Amino acid sequence: MEVVIRQHTQSEQPLYILMISVHGLIRSSELELGRDADTGGQTKYVVEVARALARHRQVDKVDLVTRLVDDPAISPDYTTAEEPLAEGARLVRLACGPRRYIRKEMLWPHLDQMVDKCLHFIRQQGRLPDLIHSHYADAAYVGQQLSLLLGIPLVHTGHSLGRSKRERLLASGRRPSAIERQFNLTRRITVEEDVLKHASLIITSTRQEIDEQYGMYLNHDARRCVVIPPGIDTSRFSPPHRRRLNHDVRQKVGKFLAEPLKPMVLAISRPSERKNLEGLLAAYGNDTALKDKANLVVVAGVREDIRQMEEAQRSIMVDLLLDIDRHDIWGKVAIPKHIGQEDIPGLYQIAARSRGVFVNPALTEPFGLTLIEAAASGLPFIAPDDGGPRDIVANCRSGLLANTLDTQDIADKLKQALADRQQWRVWSNNGIQGVKRHYSWEAHVNRYVKTVRTLLHREKKRVRRHHALAFDVGDSPMPLVQRVLISDIDNTLIGDKASLAELIAWLRANAGRLGFGVATGRSLEKTLKVLKAWRIPIPDVLITAVGTEIYYGRKLIPDTAWLNHIRHLWRREALAEALSRIPGLALQPPEDQREFKLSYIVAPEQMPPLRDLDRYLHQHKLDAQLIYSHQKFLDVLPIRASKGHAIRYLAYKWGLPLKNFLIAGDSGNDTEMLVGDTLAVVVGNHSPELEPLRGLEQVYFAQGHCAAGILEGLEHYGFVATGDAKDRPSTE
Template sequence: MNNNTDSSEPLYIVLISVHGLIRAKNLELGRDADTGGQTLYVVELARALAERDDVARVDLLTRLVEDPKVSSDYSRPEEKLSDKANLIRLRCGPRRYLRKEVLWSHLDEFIDHALQHIRSVGQVPEFIHGHYADAGLVAARVAGLLGSPMIFTGHSLGREKHRQLLNKGIKREKLESQYNLSQRIEAEEIALGTAAMIVASTHQEIEEQYAKYDNYHPSRMEVIPPGVDISRYRPPEKGEARPKIFQQLERFLLKPDKPMILALSRADERKNITTLVKAYGESPELQKKANLVIIAGNRDDISQMEKGPREVLKELLLLFDRYDLYGKVAYPKHHKSDDVPELYRLAAQTYGVFVNPALTEPFGLTLIEAAASGLPIVATNDGGPSEIVSNCQNGVLIDPYDSEDIANALLTVLADRKQWRIWSREGYEGSHRHYSWKGHAKTYLEKISGFREHHYRANFVPTGKTRLVSLDRIGFTAIDNALFGDKEALKRLLTYLAESGKYIGMGLATGRTLDSTLNFIKRYNLPTPDILVTSVGTEIHYAHQGERIVEDNAWRRNLDYRWEPRVLRKAMEKCPGVELAAESEQREHKISYKLDPEKAPGVREIKRHLRRHDLHAKAILSEKTHLDLLPIRASKGLAIRYLSIKWGIPLDRILVVGDSGNDEEMLQGSTLGVVVANHSPELDKLRDKPRIYFTENSYADGIIEGIEYYNFLDKVRIPND
């Protein structure tokens, strides 16, 4: 794989947005909680970057969906966004469409397919940009393996959502069962700790939302306001005819020519549309002056929708009835992407107003669209809208929890036609001045250009004489309690493997040091494996020319990223009940400690302590008394994926055998996993994975059983996912 770092070469950039429904045309914005502004943002960002001469290729990676309930567009593996921008859909979990909260356990598969795609391109990306927590975790893993700088944009953050839901009285247990917030927040912490740069939309987002994280380091955060495809939006011309969408609204309204209060968002509780309806329903003056138009996604049958949007829409209908708003409120069931610019223009034609009453709004893309259409705005005082109004001087901010404040702000905009025209003009000019995609792409690349020359990217050009270049497949096994534990079974395994072909390689993946592993091989007279992954994945060695053992220096160098062992040891001195282990257990990329469970803090607290000091390490606890600190790019699972990329061996041609919790990462994803019968209980949670086989036999007999299950020595059998 080409890893050319010549700064004069055009860039290859990878963007990742895992969830939602993404396609090149007619984005289903507002269809559900996962198909909102983020999906539009990543598509437009990909196109804007690809338009630049210094960019050669942009790939936007997302999830492939095969589901009769959604368009077949989402089942196409590839789609062009522009001449140099590609939408790449990758398999991840079940074929059906899933909400983001249940995708976490399938992300290993997405990571593996992302690596496979990038290898097929034949070039290491200059940058990998993850969007939202799930893609942030994916980008951290992929960038770590490739050595590419990682960029992260949270879009919305788990800690802020956690705060809001607790304020609403939702119990912590429900937060976990429904939203998996602890997993999301930890993914955000990993992304923040790995990223070379975090892109935020506003300073408020950095200072009030990112500041709540242990990995809050403002020096790595940059405000780059999202762009808008302003070519789609314009103010209405004098005497311009009503657009077609007017006919859909007209059937709801007794006086359709009155000024329009336009709200456009998903039917999501956080968008706070119900408070807007209450504000309108409780203000006879507002009802007299204007119609309310609510565009809340597309629907056929409310009863068939997901619980979140279903509950919001039901409440809206009840409020319409309670305040008797029939003839004053329009709420069409369907609209197309192309209708959106016309809706803004129609509202501007009527001297109306656009309103965004969201409880929290990281940016507010619709506010820019409205401004570019010459439509004044009323918006929440939370998040991005305050900076948009400051830049564009085109409206009023409100307290989203105060329905009276919302009503008064709407009346203020609607009451003064002279002020309305000023806001309309200022909004149009400000949107073009501050929020174009061309300007966004320029600033974006200027900010990250420095990382290209100072960031080491992995070398995937095989060197030296080795049979690895000719291998068709390879099997890895843990040592203790997998390969070893039954001497007679080990003899049977060695006899069994002696008949394997010359294109099948063997490797060991262990927490043992290299010396300990070599002593084990010598003691039991084992054939020297092709690959040794030792010290919990921090070291990779190859068997060259018989017994000569050669280290993979590129892997070692890759692990240096944010690895500061001296400073880590100093920081750990402040932790009670923690003592450095014997010198024989220490390695260049592994710091080992003995713990006193009665005095030492938990692993979570140790991680928080290190993160707050801008120190980054994986903390692995074994048997409650042994702690290993590893580089953030190190693990047995990541080492095996690195080897897959380097030697061109597909992950579905790599068999891995494990027995304990620290084998979990290498067992998941696209590898062919085998768990021997004498495994530790923490691996039982993997039983529903189609590519993880639990054997009936223990130790080496279990390895034989796993090899036969996958028919690994012949034509490999891959289970149906």
């Protein structure tokens, strides 16, 4: 067993890396690669890179987060919440969306839940990750939200890109509407544009990926991209004569073939449309010389019964079998059912021993891990003239590029590779040496760690320049705070300069240990204006627009999950139309209107009672929450939105009990915040409408006015953060 010695200097704390890969099926061993379109090379990469990073002396901890799946149709392995990958690395599964296994295109509505589950998980660690590394667009959405909320740099690896995929599918003849219906590419591309704008670093496998694939995006910035080719566990793959052939694997393939000793054209991929297996079969089936020269072996995942496969995969497999029949190539083609990951190295060896060739016919290929595996096994390859294979061919000099949209070009390149035995030997030897030089995990993680260390050093300098602009010492203390003070603004937080200065000093002394927020009916812009006028630093949390909007810290990061949550049953235009017919209501100025808030000035003597107004909206099949205040204002909100709901949402999102929130207010529109399981303080200058709360166990009526009343409430409840600053978990 390898012993990893983790040495580091005081200035370089060993790294904690949080990796996120949401879709597919991931476990520590016996990966089900090829089971479906979502369990392929990315699955293998994230597991192996997590292990390789954990071995690095400057890395302390790697957590790979994925989705927990509880589905009787798949292995119970995927219900385990935590699984070790190596010393210092583990696989963490968090429940997200339905319990059953679903394809990645159906995960989008559930990703906000994954964000919240990740926040809870991070709080339990007692230490923030140094960086977040997301894989693919769905994880990019999760990673970006976490990065914004926590102030942690985001590193992203795309694996494949929506714009490239759509372009190649269109070129293959697919209709745009069918592509969108199956792959939901519009939303995926929007997320990819957003992550390109936000991510601190984009890791690619090839230069072509930066220049051509990411170059298709509006927010592409090549200066934030770096090429770090993935590694390969070369101990699994060896030249054709180094090990004894696996006769079980040979039997699994040979039983399909009339002449099993002929050279083998080998393809290994998921049964996915992008992998273009039908194009490969057409290239082979239509070329007499190629059929005479070699057998075709297609490993398209593991299956029990084609009829039980996921619809898209089933369609591809049925078409492959029909094409074999149409070309009448039975006995020349093998599509074995049970070639597991443990069999793949032996399969490469058998193909190389036959002086065959490996082929990747994909329409688009961001990298091409199977090409490196083939090269390490001494098996020359034919690869798409798109994406990563260009770099692999340049580094390994062990194969040819083909236009995979042209079946005749695929056939021609295969025949060229099979025709010259001397060239075949040169390619075979080049591939073995090229993989050793360019594609080791040690080289990958060394460059990775060096690159992210530079990134983190730059980020720390930026934080030091700006930390004085807010209460917190980083971008957000929320993941680590144990208690939170939330205050109304008018006549509560502001109103008395002397006591406000004392409260601000107290908040600064507890920065990073206790969170501070404001809750107001004002818009964000007006809230910032009044905070500036009273010289109040930007709070950690801002609940604005009567609880319909939540922002975090000096960057004013919007909580998009809250917006998605309150969107339920909200029909803004229909509500505005219906309320335009109600007497006594006049819309407030445009600057007081928000996406999730309609605000009116009320003529009380003309407006119907709220009960009648609510009944009127229900008759029109409209759902809304009506907030009436000061006998002159009416706010119409989504049914899930209010300042009180927002505070309860914060408690859930950040994993804090409601009793750890202290709420301060002065008027009737604060009532919902002040009651319930939270602790509450009503300042001495409160409105009479709060008197009914007097006597409630968790509502304290202070004598002091404004901020003085808040300070009195803090003392009454003994509301201080637990632990000294020196004892709290590190945020570095």
